[in-house]
Amino acid sequence: MxxxxxxxxxxxxxxxxxxxxVWAEEGILHAVSNDSNLGVKQYCVMYDSKWMPFPKSLDNATEFQLKILTSTKLCNWTDVPAEGIKDKLLVVMRGNCTFIRKAQIAQRNFAKALLVATVDRIFSPSGNLSDFEKPNIPVALISYDDVLSMQKMLGDHISGTLYSPPVPxxxxxxxxxxxxxxxxxxxxxxxxxxxxxxxxxxxxxxxxxxxxxxxxxxxxxxxxxxxxxxxxxxxxxxxxxxxxxxxxxxxxxxxxxxxxxxxxxxxxxxxxxVKRIPYWKCKFPCDKISIEIRLLFLAVFCTAVSATWVAFRNExxxxxxxxxxxxxxxxxxxxxxxxxxxxxxxxxxxxxxxxxxxxxxxxxxxxxxxxxxxxxxxxxxxxxxxxxxxxxxxxxxxxxxxxxxxxxxxxxxxxxxxxxxxxxxxxxxxxxxxxxxxxxxxxxxxxxxxxxxxxxxxxxxxxxxxxxxxxxxxxxxxxxxxxxxxxxxxxxxxxxxxxxxxxxxxxxxxxxxxxxxxxxxxxxxxxxxxxxxxxxxxxxxx
Incomplete structure (x- = not known):
């Protein structure tokens, strides 16, 4: 068996x-409140280095004004607001179209970077570059919870910088x-x-x-x-x-x-x-067979260990x-x-x-x-x-x-x-x-x-x-x-x-x-x- x-x-x-x-393609969003005394926060983002690499340090990165448009998914040209997104670090919601499509619309409207907010766990964005032009602006995923936290802690006027520290x-x-x-x-x-x-x-x-x-x-x-x-x-x-x-x-x-x-x-x-342990050798009958108590305890232990892994496998x-x-x-x-x-x-x-x-x-x-x-x-x-x-x-x-x-x-x-x-x-x-x-x-x-x-x-x-x-x-x-x-x-x-x-x-x-x-x-x-x-x-x- x-x-x-x-x-x-x-x-x-x-x-x-x-x-x-798993070569890390993690990046950091360094968010700074433009309002007084609200501080600085850092958030994790994921990006694809084959598209547009991130600067390796905060000193070499450029700061842009964040424009949070999580009410739109930026899949159509009409999703761009009337005031425009020029020179902005744009944040939109994930869904309905590819990441590359979103990036295409953002860069043609002169956005400097694109963050796609997701309600799931963040991951490295991907897509078929043969069907679209390669993005020439940074594109990354960020948790939607982090976007909400950012607005709550830093206010409505935020500047952001994207960079990715080198991995040894x-x-x-x-x-x-x-x-x-x-x-x-x-x-x-x-x-x-x-x-x-x-x-x-x-x-x-x-x-x-x-x-x-x-x-x-x-x-x-x-x-x-x-x-x-x-x-x-x-x-x-x-x-x-x-x-x-x-x-x-x-x-x-x-x-x-x-x-x-x-x-x-x-x-x-x-x-x-366990069979080398000189204790708990007593047996009890079970359906015409005898089972050692120590082996029964071992079976329960192994089942519990496996069940524990199933319950906490994502920790x-x-x-x-x-x-x-x-x-x-x-x-x-x-x-x-x-x-x-x-x-x-x-x-x-x-x-x-x-x-x-x-x-x-x-x-x-x-x-x-x-x-x-x-x-x-x-x-x-x-x-x-x-x-x-x-x-x-x-x-x-x-x-x-x-x-x-x-x-x-x-x-x-x-x-x-x-x-x-x-x-x-x-x-x-x-x-x-x-x-x-x-x-x-x-x-x-x-x-x-x-x-x-x-x-x-x-x-x-x-x-x-x-x-x-x-x-x-x-x-x-x-x-x-x-x-x-x-x-x-x-x-x-x-x-x-x-x-x-x-x-x-x-x-x-x-x-x-x-x-x-x-x-x-x-x-x-x-x-x-x-x-x-x-x-x-x-x-x-x-």
């Missing part, structure tokens, strides 16, 4: 295989992501080997033979063959396309699946520790810690329960998912109407209109806004530790998809089991883990140099596969490593043991 739940969750978890750092190229959140990823892969792979060989015995005794046969059944039920690998990748591709077009509905399905899978995974990870300040703990438990449980039977299946899985990753990050923009990556759009909580989950209005299509900007819970999230606008705009995060841990982790786990089969002193496991760490370092280097989202498997797959292949070839074990002969040997041992027991028990039965 635990494996089934983990598999369903993994089908969603592998949707996001790209690692990306390197942030220590990358190091934390690295430690979580490498640690999870190493521990999950080591646990996978111990779980299989710590409980398997080839002794011909009846009780041990039964245990061996049960383990063989579990193994065959949780094994990815080449055929199932291909089917799995096809399902993942279909799911991410569906999420792209129907994000605001399917995101809640993904949240529910993750909550269930996370509770099961956390239970499976903690049950081994960025602290819930990311709980989310990451559940995510690590999910990855560990998946790597422990799913087995790759041979290196051949590992190669097929990693290569197909590498193609999948690169396609949806780099090639999919050529097929989307807003020319954005499907992978990045889904990871950022967007959809086919650019902001499916936040109700943007693009290409003349109106999308109903939703109450929250829900995110897919299939990434490890670590807040950036150094950012000058964090206190105003909230916490930007660095992200790593679960798939970037699980997919290479399955190969590392196979190396660990192969080491145990052939008594090779963990040489494959150690080298493949190091190769994974090197691949992560290359990913982060590319991330920093390009300042854009990176498909991590582009670096992880070559590093791990080449390392394993070279190791097997240099040790002259490629044929065994490729075909998984260790599993065939184990099955033959089990068969021999079974035949021996049948021979021993046959006279007694007569």
């Amino acid at each position: 635990g494996w089934v739940s983990g598999w369903r969750g993994a089908a969603v978890g592998l949707l996001l295989l790209g690692v990306c750092q 190229t390197f942030d220590y959140s990358i190091l934390i992501i690295f430690l979580i990823a490498v640690g999870t892969v190493a521990f999950g792979s080591y646990w996978s080997g111990m779980a299989e060989y710590g409980s398997t015995s080839y002794s011909p005794s009846d009780s041990r033979l039964q245990t061996h046969e049960e383990n063989k059944t579990k193994e065959s039920a949780a094994t990815l063959t080449p055929v199932t690998v291909v089917i799995f990748v096809i399902v993942c591709s279909a799911m991410i396309v569906l999420l792209y077009f129907f994000y605001k509905w399917l995101v809640y399905l993904v949240i529910g699946i993750f909550a269930l899978a996370a509770a099961v995974s956390l239970y499976n990870c903690l049950v081994a520790l 960025d300040r602290w819930v990311w810690i709980l989310h990451d703990c559940l995510g690590v438990a999910f990855c560990l449980n998946f790597m422990k329960t799913l087995k790759m039977p041979h290196f051949k299946s590992c190669v097929i899985l990693l290569v197909l998912l590498l193609i999948y990753d690169v396609f949806f990050v780099f090639i999919s923009p050529y097929f989307t109407k807003n020319h954005e990556s499907i992978m990045v759009e889904v990871a950022a909580g967007s959809g086919s209109t650019g902001e499916k989950s936040t109700g943007n209005y693009l290409m003349g299509l109106t999308v109903e806004p939703v109450a929250h900007n829900e995110k897919l819970p299939v990434v490890i999230r670590v807040p950036r530790l150094v950012t000058s606008v964090a206190t105003i705009c909230g916490m930007p995060f660095s992200l790593l998809g679960f798939g970037d841990i699980i997919v290479p982790g399955l190969l590392v786990a196979y190396c660990r089991r192969f080491d145990l089969q052939t008594n090779t002193s963990n040489i494959y496991f150690i080298l493949c883990t190091i190769a994974y760490a090197v691949g992560m370092v290359l990913t982060f280097i590319a991330l920093i140099l390009t300042s854009m989202a990176q498909p991590a498997l582009l670096y992880l797959v070559p590093c791990t596969l080449i390392t394993c292949a070279v190791t097997a070839w240099s040790r002259r074990e490629m044929k065994m490593f490729w075909a998984g002969n260790g599993y065939e040997m184990m099955n033959r041992v089990g068969t021999t043991s079974e035949e021996t027991v049948e021979t021993l028990t046959e006279p007694a039965s007569e």
Whole structure:
């Protein structure tokens, strides 16, 4: 049952295989009251630097008079007031047309900047620049609540300045992501080997033979063959396309699946520790079975933890810690329960998912109407209109806004530790998809089991883990140099596969490593043991 739940969750978890750092496009509106003794306030805005970059400091920015027209959405030329908007920092409401359309009307009426007020959570504005001229005035989103607060605190005569403090190229959140990823892969792979060989015995005794046969059944039920690998990748591709077009509905399905899978995974990870506790071993009957009280308490605890995450999943300040703990438990449980039977299946899985990753990050923009990556759009909580989950209005299509900007819970999230606008705009995060841990982790786990089969002193496991760490370092280097989202498997797959292949070839074990002969040997041992027991028990039965 635990494996089934983990598999369903993994089908969603592998949707996001790209690692990306959420490069902040936050800006600051420095608002000053022109009335005496009303002071100065700063507000968070979001902008798209590809349109019109903001000055990097307040000293280099120009101050303009604010003109607040939240009674209009500025979608028609007739929305411009008779007194004009020349040289103004204009504030209008979001809706009915694209951001670019609003900017086009504003700049042709000589406005100096445009702020679009939204009742939802603010985000970076986007649109298809191929259909319109590129805005040459700053365009940003601001919370409508902030506009109301500004008028209440600063009065009706306000001057404003837009600027965006520089974000450090390197942030220590990358190091934390690295430690979580490498640690999870190493521990999950080591646990996978111990779980299989710590409980398997080839002794011909009846009780041990039964245990061996049960383990063989579990193994065959949780094994990815080449055929199932291909089917799995096809399902993942279909799911991410569906999420792209129907994000605001399917995101809640993904949240529910993750909550269930996370509770099961956390239970499976903690049950081994709880069973070492010498207390609360008493049992009580329940429908012809006996349940230990301590395991019942553990199940309630894991369910409560998962429910707590569901209830507070949008509280960025602290819930990311709980989310990451559940995510690590999910990855560990998946790597422990799913087995790759041979290196051949590992190669097929990693290569197909590498193609999948690169396609949806780099090639999919050529097929989307807003020319954005499907992978990045889904990871950022967007959809086919650019902001499916936040109700943007693009290409003349109106999308109903939703109450929250829900995110897919299939990434490890670590807040950036150094950012000058964090206190105003909230916490930007660095992200790593679960798939970037699980997919290479399955190969590392196979190396660990192969080491145990052939008594090779963990040489494959150690080298493949190091190769994974090197691949992560290359990913982060590319991330920093390009300042854009990176498909991590582009670096992880070559590093791990080449390392394993070279190791097997240099040790002259490629044929065994490729075909998984260790599993065939184990099955033959089990068969021999079974035949021996049948021979021993046959006279007694007569």
